[in-house]
Each structure stands twice: as C-alpha cells, then as structure tokens.
Amino acid sequence: MKALLCEALGPAENLVIRDLPEPEPRPGEIAIRVKAAALNFFDTLVIQGRYQVKPPLPFSPSAECAGVVSAVGDGVTDWQIGERAAAWLGHGAARETVVVPTQAAIRIPEELSDHQAAGLFVTYGTAMHGLIQRGGIKPGETLAILGAAGGAGLAAVEIGALLGARVIACASSPEKLALAREHGAQEGLDYAADDLRAGLRRLAPQGLDALYDTVGGELAEPALRSMGWGGRYLVVGFAGGEIPKIPLNLLLLKGCDLRGVFWGDFVRRDPAGHRANMERLLAWAAAGEIRAHVHGAFPLEQAAEALALIAGRKVQGKVVLVP
Numbered sequence: 500m501k502a503l504l505c506e507a508l509g510p511a512e513n514l515v516i517r518d519l520p521e522p523e524p525r526p527g528e529i530a531i532r533v534k535a536a537a538l539n540f541f542d543t544l545v546i547q548g549r550y551q552v553k554p555p556l557p558f559s560p561s562a563e564c565a566g567v568v569s570a571v572g573d574g575v576t577d578w579q580i581g582e583r584a585a586a587w588l589g590h591g592a593a594r595e596t597v598v599v600p601t602q603a604a605i606r607i608p609e610e611l612s613d614h615q616a617a618g619l620f621v622t623y624g625t626a627m628h629g630l631i632q633r634g635g636i637k638p639g640e641t642l643a644i645l646g647a648a649g650g651a652g653l654a655a656v657e658i659g660a661l662l663g664a665r666v667i668a669c670a671s672s673p674e675k676l677a678l679a680r681e682h683g684a685q686e687g688l689d690y691a692a693d694d695l696r697a698g699l700r701r702l703a704p705q706g707l708d709a710l711y712d713t714v715g716g717e718l719a720e721p722a723l724r725s726m727g728w729g730g731r732y733l734v735v736g737f738a739g740g741e742i743p744k745i746p747l748n749l750l751l752l753k754g755c756d757l758r759g760v761f762w763g764d765f766v767r768r769d770p771a772g773h774r775a776n777m778e779r780l781l782a783w784a785a786a787g788e789i790r791a792h793v794h795g796a797f798p799l800e801q802a803a804e805a806l807a808l809i810a811g812r813k814v815q816g817k818v819v820l821v822p
Contacts, residue, residue: 560592626655
C-alpha cells in the first residue's frame, strides 16, 4: 500500500510516499481502506516536531480518516466487511489502509460523504468537548468564535448554533464570514477590517458569555477584554502562530475564566463522555444538521500544497487527502 511518511522532521516538502506492507488487523481491530484522510492545523506542527505529541519516526500525518472496512480481526462481531467507517488515530491516517481498535471507529451516516466524515473527529470532537464540557454553553448565551471559517472554527459555529447560542463569527474576510453565516452564525466581525475589541463591544455590549479561540496571537488580549462577568474564554489553538501572554489582572477585573480545551486528552481520560458527544454529533449528522464543509481534496502527492494552505490560514472548512 502507499503511505505518506515523515521520515525526518521538517517542512512539508520533505514528506515522501513509500510502499509498505498491507497491515492486518489483530483481535479487536478492523482494517479500513481509506477514502479520505483529514488534515488539521496541528499536522503542520507535528511534522516539524513543534507539537506536544511527537510520534516516533517514521510516521504518517493525519489524525482521522474515513473509508470502508476491508478486514476484521478475531473476535470482532460488531463490524462487517464493506461497512463505511470513520476513525480517530492520533496520527498515521495518510495511507491507503489503516488498522484501528473497534472503539476508535464510528459508522458514517448516509447523509455524509467520505470527505465530510473524515473530518468529524478532531474539529467537531473538539467543538463538542469545548462548548459542552469546558464551555457549558446554554441556550441564549452569546458565543464569539475566532477563526470562525477554518475547520475548527466552522465546527464550533455549527455546534454553538445547535446548542442554542447566539454565535458571533470572527474571521479575516467577508467571504469567510459569509461561509460562517451559512453554517449558523447570526453575526459576523471582520477583524482584518474592523478593530476586534470595538466590534465585539458593539455586537455584545454586556460582554461575551463565552469565546472559542482557535487563533491566539495578537487577537487574544482584545478578545479577553471583551468578556462579560463570569464569561468563559476557551483556549483551543494558536493558528495565529504566537502563543499569547495574558495579563492575569484582566481575569480578576472581568470575573471570568480561562479554560483549556485539550480534546485528545479528554478522549483518553473520559471515553464515556467522548462516546456520548460523538453519539449526539452523529444524531445531528444523520438529521442533516451537520454540514462538515470541505475546502478541497488533494492526492497524497500534493500533501505539501494542502498543508501550506492550512498553515497560511487560507482554508475554509476542512482539507482532506485522498490516497
């Protein structure tokens, strides 16, 4: 089988394609013939050794995928060859066949394509955990989302709207804001053309109940200054490149919280909570309420181009690789 490999840490241009033996599932595992492997912002960091998770070399990027079950291990009775499945691996999905434990896979609703289903875990799983377990979002609350048109932000727009929040999408162009509105945002703020603090004060004069930050960088402090009393600032990622230094006196003055959102560790620490989130998400997907926008699909040979789009924050929704 073909596999995209990182054999030495560095830029995406260093990734190579190799032929590897076809993997066989062990007891309790299934093999999935990959139709689409989703990329996330952290993939741009993992291949450079700049992420908190550092897989041993060589490894394949991509943490999640979708495809068709091609083999089942001994003792597996709840999966059949030919069923459609999406799976969470952590890394290693950018290849033609993957093997995963059965508990790491979910059935794909008919309403979602393989390209859409490949991106269900990381962005939507993070949004579910961030807005439910960490954010405690309630109907009628005001939620702002930084980087609202990227994969992580757009998932949060959809989930926030489904939870009944008033969603303010914050992005860097009118086109990105239009996409966010299509996915459920009620308000939009272009922080490339408008001052973020002034714009949020105008749209939420009483302050934000919650803020979902996928960007960090220079946007963090004005966003924090926009929080309302008892608000929850959810730290999701740093697509802006810089990890901000937060003036802690603002937490005191605002009476608000900073809360980290680390979905990967949540899955490990609370598998039952993760399963409940995914079941709720799949119910929404089956009802057609999750749209899972895909920016584009690229062959494995164009992985460097796909990762460059993500690193340059030029992506709206998800990017997938097609083995």
